[in-house]
Amino acid sequence: MSMKDYTIAFLGAGSMAEAIIAGMTSKEMVPSDRIIATNHSNKERLTALENKYGIRTSQSREDVVSQSDIIILAMKPKDIQSAIAEVKDFLSDSKIVVSLLAGISTQYIEQLLETNNAVVRVMPNTSAMIGQSASTITGGQYVDFSTVGLIKNLMTSIGTTTLIQEEEMDAYTALAGSAPAFYYYMVEAMEKFVEEQGLNKETAKPLMAQTIKGVAEMLATTDDTPTTLREKITSPGGTTEAGIKTLGQHEFQQAVIACLQRTTERSKELREMFEK
Known part of the structure; x- marks a missing residue:
């Protein structure tokens, strides 16, 4: 059929x-x-x-x-x-x-x-x-x-x-179902930077979108890990390294992990609430 x-x-x-x-x-x-x-x-x-x-x-x-x-x-x-x-x-x-x-x-x-x-x-x-x-x-x-x-x-x-x-669904809800909002949230922060720098929003938006699209394509089409891809563009003493160090000082990765963990927990809570 x-x-x-x-x-x-x-x-x-x-x-x-x-x-x-x-x-x-x-x-x-x-x-x-x-x-x-x-x-x-x-x-x-x-x-x-x-x-x-x-x-x-x-x-x-x-x-x-x-x-x-x-x-x-x-x-x-x-x-x-x-x-x-x-x-x-x-x-x-x-x-x-x-x-x-x-x-x-x-x-x-x-x-x-x-x-x-x-x-x-x-x-x-x-x-x-x-x-x-x-x-x-x-x-x-x-x-x-x-x-x-x-x-x-x-x-x-x-x-x-x-x-x-099915037992993986709560975690994948965090990684894929809810994740677009988390990426948008990061871009919101970048938009605030655009305002602070006095940059043109119409110029900045397609640049940010294309950058995200390029990152997604690199993750999807290469065999390199995210760590390897990051290291390839993080030169010692360079601008990217300075930014990465600042993210580390603000415990960026720990915040992302905590976000995903809480999203997973909430998915479980909602399931239990609906299925009472």
């Missing part, structure tokens, strides 16, 4: 759902008339998506699920119980459930469904909006390799997808 033969439902029509819809339609992975979206009450939002991408929409979750092969949970995590309660009776065994919900395990979704449906969990990040997400994916107890492969392929519509173990 080709990807184009699947009908895909989105329960929730927010920005992440739109990013995936945009990726699938622009790359012609799935015909627009085989994509159906619904949400709780915002009909204007559904109409906007229908007009922009040519997809089908409905305000009936039951109808959407009944017509679909793959059901993507894209609502707010707090709405998971009510959403599944509405649709679980319409899930035949062959339907695949894909969750984009932070802090919600496949085991918990399986418990809510009370079925043997395959449940796949995907954690994209906001760069999905431009097709550059670094997504992680893991499968529940009823998932086979072919199903994971199918959803992994589907998610290439918004960037890269890496298969992980």
Whole structure:
């Protein structure tokens, strides 16, 4: 069965759902008339998506699920119980459930469904909006390799997808899911430097963006470690070394590690809170 033969439902029509819809339609992975979206009450939002991408929409979750092969949970995590309660009776065994919900395990979704449906969990990040997400994916107890492969392929519509173990998801949420905000936060500091130096913001912004893009490409395409790459441009007594030493004096690496640790802990806390 080709990807184009699947009908895909989105329960929730927010920005992440739109990013995936945009990726699938622009790359012609799935015909627009085989994509159906619904949400709780915002009909204007559904109409906007229908007009922009040519997809089908409905305000009936039951109808959407009944017509679909793959059901993507894209609502707010707090709405998971009510959403599944509405649709679980319409899930035949062959339907695949894909969750984009932070802090919600496949085991918990399986418990809510009370079925043997395959449940796949995907954690994209906001760069999905431009097709550059670094997504992680893991499968529940009823998932086979072919199903994971199918959803992994589907998610290439918004960037890269890496298969992980579910117990690793909290840490990878920090490294990939939340990490764009941390990089933006560092750039915010650089913007303050731009202001202090009286530099032109319009000139500085593309330079900063291209520098980050270049660093990302170097990390992705060379065999050198980050340490080696840093050392190659840190000449003794030079400007870069002076900056690195200042970061060290302010315990920059320790702050980053603490940030990632706390993000991981919070992901665990949210999961425990949702699954009580």
